[in-house]
Amino acid sequence: MNHVPVAYPGENTPVLDGVREILRPAVAFYLDLHRHPELSGEERRTAARLGEWLTEAGYEVTGEVGGHGVVGVLRNGDGPRVLIRAELDALPVAEQTGLPYASEGPAMHACGHDLHLAAAAGAASLLARARDRWRGTVVIVGQPAEETLAGARAMLADGLYERFDRPDAVLAQHSAPLPGGMVAHGYGPMLAGSVGFEAVIHGRGGHAGTPQLAVDPVVTAAAAVLRLQSVVSRESAPTEPATLNVGSFHSGSGGNLIPDRATLGITVRAMSERALDRMAASVERIVRAECAASGCPRDPEITVVSRSPVTHPDPGATELVREAHLRLYGRERVALWPPAMASEDFPLYGDAGVSVHGMAGIPLAYWMFGAVGPRTWARTPGSAEDKLAALPPNHSPEFAPDVRTALPAGITAMTAAALCWLKGGAGPVD
Template sequence: MNQFLENARAMKEELIKYRREIHQNPEVGDHLPQTTKYVMEKLKEFGYEPKEICESGIVALAGKPDAKKTFLLRADMDALPIKEETDYPFKATNGNMHACGHDMHTTMLLGAAKLLKQYENELEGSVKLVFQPNEEGFKGAKLMLKSGVLENPKVDAAMALHVHSGTPTNTVLYGLGTAIAGCTIFRITVKGVGCHGAMPETGVDPINIAAHIYTSIHEIIAREISATESVVITIGKFQAGSTHNVIPDQAILEGTIRYLNVDLGDFIYKRMEKIVTSTAEMFRGEAKIEIVASVPPLTNDKDLANQLSSYVSDVVGKQSVISFEGGGMGSEDFASYCYEVPTVYFLLGAGTKEEDPHYGLPMHHPQVVFNEDILPTGAAMHAYTAMMWLKAHQ
């Protein structure tokens, strides 16, 4: 174990270089040509034969391809459409930003790939390395699954990790059971009849309709859901009109429903459908709601979580690994994997404000900064956990 950690730490400057090159060139969504090319080239340098099984979806295999057991490690590669405001000399300038740490995740898995090549003769099975697009849009994991990421060879268990801003450096958190909320991204389109602001009676005001819809859907949480249930409805976009004295003909609302129980999420959406259509009709307009994207709640397999956490303890120390029960209301599209195979999702502490005033801002903040000291830790966690799980399951 000591030698393994030394090898991981010896890569630190190399990993920092990878991370900064990826950070400086962030790409959003399904189409990540620069990032994909970069990752493919590095994997080939390490001795892999990576394949792109879908657009910007990369798979590489370490170990024995004809092995009885296969363990999957996944990293997400996409960024966010956020203008970076850090004081990094390598900050992005293209209007996008790795504000959720996916550049860190991609780098850690590249580090794990290099470590696994060094220890390939000791692997008692195969490790499938997965680099995925569009986690932020909740479409990447589903695209990878549809493209056969769990087959050839068949995957038996899977793991992913996410940097966690505000948690002490190299502290690892993991949930037992349902740990992260499901999320439904929705769009409500309200149609009215545009008219001059001086004569509202000649039109149908979609802003008025949208305002009533906005207020009414929040009553679902207040009056139709038990106070003991964890659910959140958020409207993050309310768009209508282009000038001060004209009533427009359309208004758009976009938001999310977050839930830890799938049935409850379905119930909320159906109630919203009814509220949207009936409210619009009541005020002489029309409206519809549609799902833009969705992801189910993420559930860690308890037995697998306890097993993998023991391997993680070897890497960071037992005192730095903390389990919890109950779920947070953020969402993560790795959840889609957990309905197909046993999975575990770890959170790796990326620094607090007490360690450095730059650390500790929330993910998706334009000034968020992560401690690069955790890059070797993440690489070691990935590689060592996969090796040990395979050893225990032959």
């Protein structure tokens, strides 16, 4: 990684003391985002709200980068350039939390992007208010379309690093079902890479009373769904983390007819690019073989609709940020994070995106921070593992971060991480 002066923030640094002043507006910002979620590619209001916050904090703001992406730049003398990334978009999930500030529409912030964005905004304000404590440049990126794994690629393709310069480090965090106030770091792969497919199977429509005159794509697609389950159980080593999910199956409009097509939505996930490539080839082979076995009149149309690399943060950057968090929170609040099969497009901001922006060697730091309130954690029965299994996970309609404990930690964790790179940061220079 790049060798730059490193500052470890201590528990009582003046920079972090400012969190008391910005916490109330940051909570209001979070509640507003939660009430008004926007789907991937539709984040106009969310982007505008972030832009307003950053402008008021003193950042130079540019909108519509790679879609509705927002970039805020705060220059504060010579020094490293640190990029903080958070996401704008929500999920097509109807909220069932019962919260007084719940979304009333068909979308919901069921993955914590509203929390990430409020934490990044709070960190941006803390850093802006304490410019006498550090030197360098802070870049805040509000990324669109993370849920469709398209936003990072779009922002990079729109010249993110050419227009706003190459960063010395890129930071991001994600909410997790841990007690609020905790953070967790991983060494090695943290999140899986993924490939998403849309497979259109072409049959020959007809009357349900004369099936012999038709080629039923429903039967073909159903056979493919069952056969695809063998990709992990029979084509992957038992020690190799991998998943395959058929998340959507669409066909037909009535029980008295045979449709002429069926469409499957398929996702594979693995902890290595080699495994992803192998599983992707298996998906295509199986779908084509089932179509051939059914005598489909046309070959299937198999399209890769998304691809994300494995999230593998830089070991050196991880150690720097973890040490800062240990000094800030103490060992009892800093955990280790095991590899998980969720996926992100965040790796594209580093070496994984070299094919997009033509630059390598940008260290990434990525960690988890807790979102479960103390009462919820305490009343959930069982061990820590039992609690994690019982609590509503990300993407659940019941996902409800405890903003009182999660947001302050999210703000201070991100601020402390940024200060690890910024010259003249609060605390002794290593």
